[in-house]
Amino acid sequence: MTRSPGVAFGLKAHSGWAALVVLGERDGAPVVIDRRRIELVEEAWARQPYHAAENLKPQAARELVERGVEAARRMAVREMQAAVERERRRENDVTACAVLVGDPMPDWSVDEILAVHFRMHKAEGVLFRDVLVRATRACGLTLVPIPEKRLPAHAEQALGIPAASLAKKMAALGKSVGPPWGKDQKDAALAALVALRARR
Numbered sequence: 001m002t003r004s005p006g007v008a009f010g011l012k013a014h015s016g017w018a019a020l021v022v023l024g025e026r027d028g029a030p031v032v033i034d035r036r037r038i039e040l041v042e043e044a045w046a047r048q049p050y051h052a053a054e055n056l057k058p059q060a061a062r063e064l065v066e067r068g069v070e071a072a073r074r075m076a077v078r079e080m081q082a083a084v085e086r087e088r089r090r091e092n093d094v095t096a097c098a099v100l101v102g103d104p105m106p107d108w109s110v111d112e113i114l115a116v117h118f119r120m121h122k123a124e125g126v127l128f129r130d131v132l133v134r135a136t137r138a139c140g141l142t143l144v145p146i147p148e149k150r151l152p153a154h155a156e157q158a159l160g161i162p163a164a165s166l167a168k169k170m171a172a173l174g175k176s177v178g179p180p181w182g183k184d185q186k187d188a189a190l191a192a193l194v195a196l197r198a199r200r
Contacts, residue, residue, distance in 0.1 A: 006095035007033050007087055009141070010192030012148070012184050013100070013128040016040050016047035016072075019184035020083060023192035024092065030169065030193050032177045033092065035185055038079040040072050040128055049127070050113055050120035062110045069127060076135035084139055096198060097136040098191035100148035101129050144195040151187055158194045166190060 007024040022034040045052040049068030053061035080097075087094050105126045113119045136143045146154050152163040159166065170189050174181030 006196070007092045008095055008144075008192045008196035009083065009097040009136075010188035010190070010195065011097065011099045011132050012188045012191070013040075013125075013132055014184075015124055015128060018128065018132060019188045021185055021188040021192050022083070022087065022092075023189055023196055025196065030173060030189070030196075032173055032189065033090070034083075034086065035177065035181075035188075038083070040075045040079070040131060041068075042071065042075065046071055048120075048124050050110075050123050053110075054114055054120065058111060061114055065110050069131075072127060072131045073134055076131035077138050080132075080135040080139045080141075084141070094141055096142040096144050096195035098144040098146055098188075098195035099129060099132045099136060100151065100187060100191055101133065101145045102126060102148055142195075144191070144198055146191050146194060148187070151190060155190050155194050159197055166193075 007022050010021045010023065012019045017040055018038050020034070020036055020038050021032060024031050024033045041047050046068040049065050049072075052068070053064040056064060084094055102125055105122055108119060108123070113123045133143060133145065152166070155161075155166055156163040161169075167186075170186040173189055174185065
């Protein structure tokens with residue numbers, strides 16, 4: 001069996017979970033190797049740990065948030081290790097992992113985050129992207145962070161292909177594998193393609 005020249009992961013985070021697309025290439029064209037939802041929490045409250053802590057006393061709130069963050073980090077590493085192992089069993093080398101990231105957050109303390117509601121939403125958005133970034137590094141994969149808001153423009157520049165053409169390519173990929181293939185999968189696939197081509 002001929003060993004694969006390599007595959008790349010693309011990850012798009014949500015509250016408590018992420019969309020993963022594994023992309024390879026065949027005859028120069030992108031091919032979906034796998035796509036799935038990976039879970040980043042085990043308990044429902046941990047999807048929004050700051051919201052879960054907002055009515056607690058300060059020390060209890062800090063402890064709950066810390067517990068939620070640590071649990072998400074562990075889950076992300078576990079899921080990433082499982083994804084890498086699946087590709088090893090397919091005899092695919094994982095060359096890189098693209099994570100769609102957001103704007104950096106100020107260095108607020110838990111107390112400062114809980115004091116302002118919009119900060120809780122921002123912190124929870126950053127949390128799940130951050131655990132994916134950390135898990136990528138923990139598994140020894142090459143991290144390719146891509147600003148989610150700039151994904152089309154970033155991909156156009158990185159790949160030298162017009163954004164409209166890339167959008168058509170991602171839609172065509174979906175037809176080849178069938179549903180589910182919504183915006184999450186398209187974005188994760190495009191990010192994976194950037195990572196895959198960057199490692200060639």
